[in-house]
Amino acid sequence: MxxxxxxxxxxxxxxxxxxxxxxxxxxxxxxxxxxxxxxxxxxxxxxxxxxxxxxxxxxxxxxxxxxxxxxxxxxxxxxxxxxxxxxxxxxxxxxxxxxxxxxxxxxxxxxxxxxxxxxxxxxxxxxxxxxxxxxxxxxYDASVYGPGDGTVKRSDGRIALYARYVTSRRAVELALMALDILQERCVAFEVDFFGWDLGHLDVSYGYRDHGVLDGPQLAALYRQAAVGVVFSATNHSLVNKEMMACGLPVVDLDLETVRAIFPEGCMAFAQPTPEGIADRLQSLLEQPQQRDALRTAGEAFVNDLSxxxxxxxxxxxxxxxxxxxxxxxxxx
Structure with missing residues (x-):
């Protein structure tokens, strides 16, 4: 594209x-x-x-x-x-x-x-x-990705997770292990998987398997979720900028490839381990003021991009x- x-x-x-x-x-x-x-x-x-x-x-x-x-x-x-x-x-x-x-x-x-x-x-x-x-x-395409008209209410426990597991650099396995840890900690959440068809998962938390979505469908999801998760272990993904444009707080891996692009404060950087990712997600899910701060900083960071x-x-x-x-x- x-x-x-x-x-x-x-x-x-x-x-x-x-x-x-x-x-x-x-x-x-x-x-x-x-x-x-x-x-x-x-x-x-x-x-x-x-x-x-x-x-x-x-x-x-x-x-x-x-x-x-x-x-x-x-x-x-x-x-x-x-x-x-x-x-x-x-x-x-x-x-x-x-x-x-x-x-x-x-x-x-x-x-x-x-x-x-x-x-x-x-x-x-x-x-x-x-x-x-x-x-x-x-x-990002500003005609598709943006904060919307404000009529859609965000869910406090909803995680939008880019789950293209067929691409190794997306490190989806780390995210899945982090979700299992959150479940063990009794954190309240549900997951919207997108980017690839996962099929049935043997998990006890609630989830939706969206598969591949088009731009307007993605934007709608980003405006409803509480936290967005998209990993790339090589160069950063443009998905996190599309999420930010929609006002969605983003979690990405704390790697040089990500830090070189995104300044402190506009994104939640997670240590690239299941525990580190779970810690970051739990903190954001349980502290809405953190999400609000990331939302504001993220929108400001992408505002001038085209x-x-x-x-x-x-x-x-x-x-x-x-x-x-x-x-x-x-x-x-």
Whole structure:
């Protein structure tokens, strides 16, 4: 969604944008893929091409890799003034240390300029890998996520928990163990699981298994819950900003990746253990004044964010680096 959103804004800013989809598995034609982009993601008018095997013939000002897999064809392609890496996470951490980890990390040594989702990734690309890098913030769609009209009453014991357990970095198991501890402590709560279908759980506390929700459904949930829980053990998630925009106090893991983005006071930082998470949740559930303080600070933190502003940062970086490469190429 973030890739398509930035592409949409670049189009609105007057740029010509095309997508090259590597090793397609869902679509038989570029036009079919473009229909999917417009139907399920963002408006997009540009050309979409599919490729596998040999890299396609293409040319332009900027060529942007969007993950470690696409870095390899981008590295092999010519015809562009400058190449970029749209870095949304530290992808080596998606794998055990071994071949896939090393092949992922190798992409950070390619001569790409890095467009990083947040300051933690930006610092890593600059300091560890010596890349030219710029940071743009993950934002939220203010037309969907906001405090609402105030007519919906929040439940004091309702926890909205991002439960995409199929993605290891979401650390859902830690949250589930923390909930068991809360139950043992006789804390009153119920849970709204979302992000993936969990099915039946052998637990004694009340819960709802929402599966995958769309934006308006998520916003409605965030306006009803007392506490939001979303973990990411690598780069931070944009879900917590969407929660904050809806006035929902957020619990995330006390990690460098999170601290690099969120200042003290706008989020409840939990030690990344079942007990540490349970302690944080219990404190918030039992002390509404803590929730109120986090709600106010969280809303203030995200108030100035917008996808258009983030896209403008990406645009400025593209212009700067392409212009420099163009002038260097033209110099005698």
């Amino acid at each position: 973030t890739i398509f959103r930035i592409a949409r804004y670049l189009e609105e800013f007057g740029h010509s944008v095309s997508f090259l989809i590597q090793n397609p598995s869902e679509h038989k034609s570029g036009e079919a893929a473009r229909v999917t982009i417009n139907t399920h993601f963002q408006p997009f008018n540009g050309k979409v091409e599919l490729f596998s095997g040999e890299t396609p013939e293409a040319s332009g000002d900027a060529l942007i890799a969007t993950d470690r897999f696409t870095c390899y064809p981008v590295e092999a392609m010519g015809g562009f003034f400058r190449k970029f890496y749209f870095v949304q996470d530290f992808e080596p951490s998606f794998y055990p240390v071994g071949s896939e980890y090393l092949l992922s990390e190798a992409t950070y040594h390619f001569d790409f300029d890095c467009l990083c989702a947040g300051e933690w990734l930006n610092r890593m690309m600059r300091e560890r890998y010596r890349r030219w890098s710029v940071s743009w913030p993950l934002a 996808w258009e502003k983030s896209a403008r940062i990406v645009e400025a970086a593209l212009r700067e680096r392409v212009s420099l490469a163009s002038s260097q190429k033209a110099a005698p």
